Amino acid sequence: MQNHFELFHLPQRFAVDLKALDGAYHSVQGQVHPDKFAHASDAEKRVAMQWATRANEAYQTLKSPFKRAAYMCELNGVDLQVESNTAMPVEFLMQQMEWREALDDARAHKSSEELDELDSAIRAARKTTVAEIGTLLDANDFTQAAGLVRQLMFLEKFAEEVSYALDALPD
Structure with a gap:
């Protein structure tokens, strides 16, 4: 399964071009919008809804600097340990x-x-x-x-x- 950056065809960097993110998000949403699947089978409607939900989640994650940073750490195998590691400088x-x-x-x-x-x-x-x-x-x-x-x-x-x-x- 592709990661959030791949979903929106963006480079996997912390600095995200928010205009490009918005454009890519709207493009994906346009492809999976429920109106496009009004006459489709239940299975196709379900898949479209799953893609729309995934696109929303990916967009919210990449749009927020905090969520994007946490996602990038996790994507690269680093657990934030927010529950267990409360050590701070x-x-x-x-x-x-x-x-x-x-x-x-x-x-x-x-x-x-x-x-x-x-x-x-x-x-x-x-x-x-x-x-x-x-x-x-x-x-x-x-x-x-x-x-x-x-x-x-x-x-x-x-x-x-x-x-x-x-x-x-x-x-």
Whole structure:
């Protein structure tokens, strides 16, 4: 079975041309759209639906830097061990603790300014981490990249928490 990159005829690199991805996705979806199979047999409809589902999953994976990085590690035989390997560099853990305190303070103060500041810091950390992951993946260093992908997972979750805190503020 072809991988997500092959499905969309894209080079297997971390840096993905999002316009090419969108175009390839729409092309595949156009070929397997249920309307094209309205008069087909049940088996053909089922196969078309499976392809449409697979194309959706592949598109969502390649579109997200986090999911794409995790997929590339797994594709190259490196298990992210997200459940079993929670070891992180001390600096990263210290930063997490500082951000967690800042989030608690911002919530207590009901301060959108503090939350916006925190959101900006996390965006910058995510951008840097994604760039580092891309460099490692494109250099075929999947083991090193996996460690950063685990860190990115924490950043993604924390960014969601900050977003929820912003949404919970009174207008």
